[in-house]
Amino acid sequence: MNRFLICTILVAASAAAFASPQASDTRRDIDKVNGGITAEAGRAYGDLGTVNGGIQLDRGASADEVETVNGGITAGDEVSASEVSTVNGGIRFGRDGRISGNLETVNGGVFADRGTRVGGDVSTVNGAIGLVGTTVDGRIETVNGDVTVGADSRVALGIRIEKPKGNFGLNFGKHKTPRVVIGPNAVVEGPMVFEREVKLYVHASARIGSVNGATPVRYDGATPPKD
Template identity: 45%
Template sequence: MRLLVPALALALSLPLAVAAQDIEKVNGEISVDAGQHAGDLHSVNGGIQVGANAVVQGASTVNGSIHLGDNAQASSLHTVNGSLTLRTGSRVTGEVESTNGDISLDSRAEVGGNLANVNGTITLNHAHIGGGVATSNGDVTIGEGSRIDGGLVVREVHGRNWPNRDPEIIIGPHAVVNGTLEFRRDVVLEVSDSAQIGAVRGATPKHFSGATP
């Protein structure tokens, strides 16, 4: 019987060890099925799909989007050219970052660290960011019931190839932004009457009532 116990423990651990292996590709999409476990996911030219209730470590790609399914978990998400999507109840314990791409979080999605991009929209819908939110050249919508604990920054832009349009920053009904809202370039800042925000630097809020400005 004593010999069976270690053998049984090893047998039970093998599926988890196999499932938690890293996955790397140069060309092609990486997909983790619903409910499965995996290690770090790395792609150069291809998107990454993480199914509902799946658990992975970091997910990163150069050219491609990353999609985190309902209630899925990851330690971090990074892409250079592509969008990042966190579906209902999904959770990232660390950072979420895209250089050129939209970032969207559905209801009850959560990011423990910072969330940032350079170009592209950022949209939160009843979501929570434990760190701060930063962008340079994209619209930001902090939707109804969403919460940011580490402030909001819109960085200055350099060069001649940037659009002339000022980013639109919307803080929706019952949304909360703790910390400083710092704007290092011109923006249109619209804040719901029922939202709660910290100190504002570099912009003058325009208040609105109702669901949208």
């Protein structure tokens, strides 16, 4: 065999053997119109997007933007992402999640389990928001949903519940009164602003800032009073 050819083969083999991990672990995007997406455990992705389908992120997966229109988003433990959003569907994160931006939906609930940190806001229009041992560096926003800032959670910039509006800013129909619970050892540092009637329950061990539009009802037990 030609000496030049042998040297070329050896150099190529050596380069493949010592290639950096980044070269083979490129964060690829996944973009669909119809169908769900599954991010495999421990793998890193770019943007994940679909129109009609849910998105599942298995334990330890990471991604940039995660978004769908018609479908829910479910993440296991130790999942990280930059932005997470859907229109018609709920969002659920397991323990120790890391979201650098917002968690948002329009028609669906949002839940985050212990150890999770959200760098932006948590918001929905029609759906409940529940946190357990979770830190939100932004604020919580909703219109028609219940809010539970559960045990050991912290919300830095407060809670805002807007007045329901129909088309052209007009109100239609009868709306359920949202129930807002600030649980044991929870902290809401920013103002709580309620543009509509709510039922506000605050645990004796919780710390809150100013309240506008509601009168807090204190409770001492593990669960708030029933309406």
